[in-house]
Amino acid sequence: MDIRLVNLTKIFADKQAEVRAVDDFDVHIPSGKLIGLLGPSGCGKSTTLYMIAGLLQPTEGQIFFGDDDVTNLPPEERGIGLVFQNYALYPHMTVRQNIMFPLENLNVPKKEALERAQKMADLVGIGDLMNRKPKQLSGGQQQRVAIARALVKEPRVLLLDEPLSNLDARLRLQTREEIKRIQRETGITTIFVTHDQEEAMSISDEIIVMDRGEEQQIGKPQDVYNNPNNEFVAKFLGTPPIAIFNGQIKDGNVLIGDEVIGQVSGLKDQQVNIGIRPEGYVVKNDGALTLDVKIVEHIGRDISLVVYNENVVNKTFRAIVDSDINVKEGQLIKADVKPNKCYIFEKETGKRLL
Ligand SMILES: Nc1ncnc2c1ncn2[C@@H]1O[C@H](COP(=O)(O)OP(=O)(O)O)[C@@H](O)[C@H]1O
Ligand SMILES: [Mg+2]
Structure with missing residues (x-):
């Protein structure tokens, strides 16, 4: 499922000031790819993602999934799976119950729900931890539960908002490779938000570099590195820096x-x-x-x-x-x-x- 953002804009306004959090964003996200949405803190990444998810209503512009204009659809009708930085698991439920939870609202029969939950847990590598509670898991394992829960509905689009930021360095590396593998195996169009250029460069088929609400460049990581559009992009990519x-x-x-x-x-x-x-x-x-x-x-x-x-x-x-x-x-x-x-x-x- 490809995604098109057309003149997408979000303005947060209160009595004092107006923030153009996302400014006239115009991008095409190809189907079946893992796209890194990359930029410094506060540049509008989460706002963009939450508009795609339907959690925030755009001030202007449209969002298309394939040919469907989803701009005014509620989140539950968009077919998205969403994963946050802080896992957001239900602490009193087991891993199995957490993963099955989205299926309860869809009235999926119990037997089928159990099978689908097990399949997703196996896919993300936690199939043998189904009876544990979240607090009995490491951060990396908790994040895998969150990913399995996001995938169990078989969404059209997987949206990840800084999913590795709470993990320590070693787990971060390992989990990012796992996310890449899961994305490859499922072929699901995935948007991966991060402020970490190295993370985005290593995991993404393409990256969208963002600054102050505006798209700066989109392309394959190595192409953007070798051929930056402007000084911001040149400085943001690469260690040691340019x-x-x-x-x-x-x-x-x-x-x-x-x-x-x-x-x-x-x-x-x-x-x-x-x-x-x-x-x-x-x-x-x-x-x-x-x-x-x-x-x-x-x-x-x-x-x-x-x-x-x-x-x-x-x-x-x-x-x-x-x-x-x-x-x-x-x-x-x-x-x-x-x-x-x-x-x-x-x-x-x-x-x-x-
Ligand atoms: N609910 C809100 N009300 C007012 N301003 C907001 C709100 N959410 C985000 N912003 C502002 O919009 C800008 C982009 O925020 P955000 O999308 O969270 O950035 P990022 O995810 O890239 O760190 C920031 O300046 C932030 O302060
Ligand atoms: Mg954010």
């Missing part, structure tokens, strides 16, 4: 300070922001950029450097270079910039120029 240099375009040259790091055509002379990914440096004696190495960390195959450069917005940044390079703390080294790891942004708007 370094942003104050630079300029002058007579077709790209300059950082006095150093020419490349050539461009078709851009007028102007001040720009230049983004360089940490893996974007080639250390060589006649390199264009001077890097003042403060810290050297050997991380297996690579070396991670903390580097000072006065033209970097944050003054220091991280560069990842090959481990066969001989570099010491306190040393000045020269490096060229890989063109495909370097982006030029308009100073005022952050729009990508090149």
